[in-house]
Amino acid sequence: MSVQEKYQTLLELANQNGTSYTLSEANGVLHIDGTAPSEEAKQQLWDEYNRIDPDYRGGDLMLNISAGGAAAGGGQHTYTVESGDNLSKIAQKYGTNWKAIYDANRDILTDPDMIQPGQELKIPQ
Amino acid sequence: MKVKFLTVLSLALILMLGACGKKDADIQKAAQDKLAADSVAGATVTVKDGVATLSGQVADITVKNQAEASVKAVEGVKSVNNTITLRPVAVATPPPADPKLQGTIDQNLKKAGCTGATVETIAGKVTIKGTVPSAKYAECVQVVSQSGAAGIDNQLQKK
Numbered sequence: 001m002s003v004q005e006k007y008q009t010l011l012e013l014a015n016q017n018g019t020s021y022t023l024s025e026a027n028g029v030l031h032i033d034g035t036a037p038s039e040e041a042k043q044q045l046w047d048e049y050n051r052i053d054p055d056y057r058g059g060d061l062m063l064n065i066s067a068g069g070a071a072a073g074g075g076q077h078t079y080t081v082e083s084g085d086n087l088s089k090i091a092q093k094y095g096t097n098w099k100a101i102y103d104a105n106r107d108i109l110t111d112p113d114m115i116q117p118g119q120e121l122k123i124p125q
Numbered sequence: 126m127k128v129k130f131l132t133v134l135s136l137a138l139i140l141m142l143g144a145c146g147k148k149d150a151d152i153q154k155a156a157q158d159k160l161a162a163d164s165v166a167g168a169t170v171t172v173k174d175g176v177a178t179l180s181g182q183v184a185d186i187t188v189k190n191q192a193e194a195s196v197k198a199v200e201g202v203k204s205v206n207n208t209i210t211l212r213p214v215a216v217a218t219p220p221p222a223d224p225k226l227q228g229t230i231d232q233n234l235k236k237a238g239c240t241g242a243t244v245e246t247i248a249g250k251v252t253i254k255g256t257v258p259s260a261k262y263a264e265c266v267q268v269v270s271q272s273g274a275a276g277i278d279n280q281l282q283k284k
Contacts, residue, residue: 064271
């Protein structure tokens, strides 16, 4: 079984919870470097890692995930709206709810159903 | 009478065979559409007698699994033969000998409250030893995993 196969559920979870990552490998050690949208999302990944490899003894994975919010030095995270987005969808990515994002962006949004591609939304922590 | 029977039989047979062939093509088209809809890039699918064969090279194992799940969900697909290969991942470049690595890890361990943990760095590979409270264990391992080290030999114990 390749290392990637061993940690496939971890990678799938990363895809689901909005963590962007890159893979590299050397000497049988898989490196996953990336950024999770929130501290919770990062924790989910570490929980899954612990499930696959209890107490992280294998030495075949270097999980280097930073949480998006924390990496910005506690500053607010911003998200650029893409075509097809809606507030609920964006909120899901960051583990928050649409109302919180709407409230944080009242200055540029007048209707939670009307967001435009290219708009920069503040994502509350 | 016998001739008529044979004619009907062969006609039916031809029709059935024709239907089968068409069905494979339809299933294949549906499977291709499904792959596109699920944003699976790099995989191609062919269908013969209801058996879908996936081939191509994709970015990572999650894409390979997704391709199989997508095609399995297509009506008419009896089984999936997944021959997709994975694009070789980049070779992690060994970090340049970083004399500060050990110091950085020591510092971050201290910051995380991992007193009792000691690290030793040899050629970018970090060995962590010692004993820390159970509640701190995961956090202490994280410090090393996120340090940019090439590898980890985790011998840390829980109290």
